[in-house]
Amino acid sequence: EAGVTQFPSHxxxxxxxxxxxxxxxxxxxxxxxxxxxxxxxxxxxxxxFVKESKQDESGMPxxxxxxxxxGGTYSTLKVQPAELEDSGVYFCASSQVTSGGTNxxxxxxxxxxxxx
Amino acid sequence: DAKTTQPNSMESxxxxxxxxxxxxxxxxxxxxxxxxxxxxxQGPEYVIHGLTSNVNNRMASLAIAEDRKSSTLILHRATxxxxxxxxxxxxxxxxxxKLIFGSGTRLLVRP
Numbered sequence: 001e002a003g004v005t006q007f008p009s010h011x012x013x014x015x016x017x018x019x020x021x022x023x024x025x026x027x028x029x030x031x032x033x034x035x036x037x038x039x040x041x042x043x044x045x046x047x048x049f050v051k052e053s054k055q056d057e058s059g060m061p062x063x064x065x066x067x068x069x070x071g072g073t074y075s076t077l078k079v080q081p082a083e084l085e086d087s088g089v090y091f092c093a094s095s096q097v098t099s100g101g102t103n104x105x106x107x108x109x110x111x112x113x114x115x116x
Numbered sequence: 117d118a119k120t121t122q123p124n125s126m127e128s129x130x131x132x133x134x135x136x137x138x139x140x141x142x143x144x145x146x147x148x149x150x151x152x153x154x155x156x157x158q159g160p161e162y163v164i165h166g167l168t169s170n171v172n173n174r175m176a177s178l179a180i181a182e183d184r185k186s187s188t189l190i191l192h193r194a195t196x197x198x199x200x201x202x203x204x205x206x207x208x209x210x211x212x213x214k215l216i217f218g219s220g221t222r223l224l225v226r227p
Contacts, residue, residue: 004159033214043160043217056212091159095213102148103213107159 004108006092012114018080021111025094032075033105034067038088049075082115120204125222128194136189136221138204143184146209151178151189153200160203163189199225
């Protein structure tokens, strides 16, 4: 079974440009999460989808970030315009719908974004 | 903010057991205790979780204190591939079950 995949693995862009990150979750997983680690900091939650609906976007840093999950399958995270402080590693994770706090999240390898 | 505290780093010899501690003194009765690890240049990886009873799986064991204010992840025989940052996490108990990562414990395994 294929795991969570992310594209691209690396992206280098200039300040002010736009970048779109893609995440393909494990087939059948309704939950999809985005996290990121910026330089020297801890991994932080960005947002959570259940199917195509945004369940929790409390971690989105500002309105330069837009996440979508059309059709409840893959998800994209667009940063427009990118700023220097957006540099970091962006992780996607997916999980099945379960009750309680037992759901295991499966993470992708991450996309390393560098904004120059 | 993370609801757990862990030592910044630990060292172990290969083939020896490793006990990674975690304090979660503000844990509530419904909070599950999860452990994830992050190998170099990879995304985090689920290790184990528990609520009240000790748990075992193919990767590790989880020992939970009777008052649930602390827990210990046990790797029975550390290998070089176990060198990673280990995170003890109490998933956010709203509908998202999002993970709040702290700084974790960096485990160094000596050959």
